Each structure stands twice: as C-alpha cells, then as structure tokens.
Amino acid sequence: MKIRTRNFRKDREVANFWPSFTDVMATIALVLFFLMLLAYIQYIIAGKNLATAGQNLEYLRKELDDTNLQLESSKAEINQAKNELRLLMNEIEDTKAEVERGKLELKLSREEIDKQQQIIADSNQELAQLREKLQSIAVLRVDILTKVKESIESEIGRTNDRGEPLVTVSENANLVVNESLLFEFGSSEISWEGKLLLEQFAVAFEKILDDKSIRDFIDAIHIEGHADNIGSPDSNMKLSSQRAYNVVNYILESNTDLEGKQYGEYFAASGFSEFRPIDTGDSEQARKRNRRIEISINIKDSNIQKIINDYLGLQ
Numbered sequence: 322m323k324i325r326t327r328n329f330r331k332d333r334e335v336a337n338f339w340p341s342f343t344d345v346m347a348t349i350a351l352v353l354f355f356l357m358l359l360a361y362i363q364y365i366i367a368g369k370n371l372a373t374a375g376q377n378l379e380y381l382r383k384e385l386d387d388t389n390l391q392l393e394s395s396k397a398e399i400n401q402a403k404n405e406l407r408l409l410m411n412e413i414e415d416t417k418a419e420v421e422r423g424k425l426e427l428k429l430s431r432e433e434i435d436k437q438q439q440i441i442a443d444s445n446q447e448l449a450q451l452r453e454k455l456q457s458i459a460v461l462r463v464d465i466l467t468k469v470k471e472s473i474e475s476e477i478g479r480t481n482d483r484g485e486p487l488v489t490v491s492e493n494a495n496l497v498v499n500e501s502l503l504f505e506f507g508s509s510e511i512s513w514e515g516k517l518l519l520e521q522f523a524v525a526f527e528k529i530l531d532d533k534s535i536r537d538f539i540d541a542i543h544i545e546g547h548a549d550n551i552g553s554p555d556s557n558m559k560l561s562s563q564r565a566y567n568v569v570n571y572i573l574e575s576n577t578d579l580e581g582k583q584y585g586e587y588f589a590a591s592g593f594s595e596f597r598p599i600d601t602g603d604s605e606q607a608r609k610r611n612r613r614i615e616i617s618i619n620i621k622d623s624n625i626q627k628i629i630n631d632y633l634g635l636q
Contacts, residue, residue: 472525500612509563523576540621546592549608562592
C-alpha cells in the first residue's frame with residue numbers, strides 16, 4: 322500500500338510539469354503585454370498632456386508677458402503719479418509760502434491802514450481846527466458889524482421917526498444904511514439926521530478899533546456907495562462915489578480921536594453906481610432899496626494866510 326502511494330504521486334507530478342510552465346509563461350507574456358499596453362497608453366496620454374502643458378505654458382508665458390507689460394505700465398503710472406504728487410506738494414509748499422507772505426503783507430497793510438487812518442484822523446482834527454479858526458475870522462466880521470449896529474441902536478434907537486430901520490445886516494454880512502436917511506434924492510450932501518447917525522458910527526468904530534485883538538485882524542472899514550438905475554451909469558458912479566467919500570470924511574471929522582489914534586488909515590470909500598443892486602426889480606421900492614450905503618469889514622489876508630501857513634507848517 323505504501324509503494325503504490327509513492328508511485329501514484331510520482332506519476333502525477335511528471336504529468337503536471339509542462340502545463341504549469343506554459344501557464345506561467347503565458348501569464349508572464351500577458352503581463353508584459355499589459356505592461357507595454359499600459360506604457361503605450363501612458364505615453365500617449367503623457368504626449369497629449371505634454372502638448373496641453375506646452376500650450377498652457379505658452380499661454381502662461383503670454384499672460385506673464387501681458388502681466389509684465391501691465392506691471393511696467395503700472396510702474397510708469399505710479400512714477401508719474403509720484404512726480405505729480407511731488408509737484409503738487411511743491412505747489413502746496415509754494416502756496417503755503419505765498420499765504421504766509423500774504424498774511425505778512427496783510428498785517429503790514431493793516432498796520433499801514435491804521436497809520437493812514439490815524440494820519441487822516443489827525444488831519445481831520447487839524448482841518449477842524451483850521452476851519453474853526455477860519456470860521457472865527459468870518460464870524461469876526463459879523464461880530465464887529467453887529468457890535469457897531471448894537472452900539473448905534475443903544476444910543477439912538479433902531480428906527481427913525483418914519484419907522485424906517487437905521488441899519489440892517491445884509492445877506493453878505495454887511496451893514497446897510499438906507500440912503501434916504503443920509504441924503505436927499507440926487508444929492509451927496511449929508512442930512513442933519515444922517516449926521517447924527519454917522520456920529521454914532523464914529524463912536525462905535527473907535528470902540529472897536531481900540532480893541533487890539535480885533536484891530537490886528539482888520540484890513541479896512543469899507544464904505545460903499547450904491548445908486549439906482551435912474552440916470553446914466555456915469556452920473557450914478559460920481560454920485561455913489563461922492564456919497565461914500567462924504568460918509569468917511571464926516572465919520573473922521575465927527576470923532577477926531579479916530580484921526581488922533583491913527584485909525585483913519587482903516588477907512589476906505591468907493592462907489593459902485595447901479596451895478597450891484599440888491600433888488601433887481603424896477604419898482605420905486607426896489608430902486609429905494611438899491612440906493613444905499615453899505616459898510617463892510619475887510620479882514621487882513623495876512624492873518625488868514627498866517628493861519629493857513631501855521632496849519633501847513635510853513636514859516
């Protein structure tokens with residue numbers, strides 16, 4: 322039993338050797354085939370992938386070039402923006418400097434304006450003082466004549482027996498004596514009533530001239546004769562002039578102190594005929610008003626000039 326068993330095993334082993342080898346070789350061949358097939362497929366796939374990768378690489382290179390171009394453009398824009406910013410900063414600095422200069426100039430201008438305003442204020446004050454002094458001279462004329470008028474009225478009254486005012490103050494601040502109080506119509510001889518009136522003028526003028534503070538400003542006490550338009554201008558000129566001279570002469574004769582105190586040099590006389598009417602009408606009332614003696618006070622120009630020179634700082 323044991324021997325048979327060994328033989329059976331031996332016969333079986335010899336019979337199975339070649340099929341097993343063939344199977345192994347076939348299997349190996351099949352494996353190699355599959356491996357080659359897989360390698361081929363992999364090669365094909367790798368080639369396609371490589372082509373795709375090449376295309377992708379070219380695309381990426383192009384994208385990279387575009388990106389580089391954009392980057393360069395961006396860098397250029399950034400540099401330009403930096404330059405513009407630098408210029409803008411410079412302009413801002415210049416503007417700040419200009420503003421500072423403007424502030425300084427404005428401050429100086431305000432200081433100059435303040436100085437000018439102070440100068441103007443001082444000048445206005447000086448002008449006001451000058452105006453006051455000049456007005457005081459103008460008032461002096463009126464004041465002198467007013468004092469003369471008041472002096473006469475205090476002695477002999479304001480009107481004559483006919484109710485006519487002895488003296489009036491005209492619009493030009495002159496004393497006006499109605500000619501009918503001094504002269505008969507067409508005559509240059511002073512009436513008795515007129516002499517009484519002129520004697521009071523002589524006393525009043527002496528009082529005025531005795532005041533040195535007033536006398537120093539007086540250049541002349543001017544007696545003016547005026548006529549109406551009846552008659553020729555030549556005859557009216559002679560009549561008005563003669564009446565003015567007679568008035569001055571009688572004032573000086575009636576008060577010899579005027580001559581003694583050398584006040585005669587202050588008196589002057591002139592005639593104006595019909596050429597300075599105070600009433601342009603042609604009625605008898607108008608002509609009566611125009612027939613008159615006017616007394617004006619002339620202020621020395623030197624005193625006015627002195628006041629102006631003092632203001633201007635002149636010697």
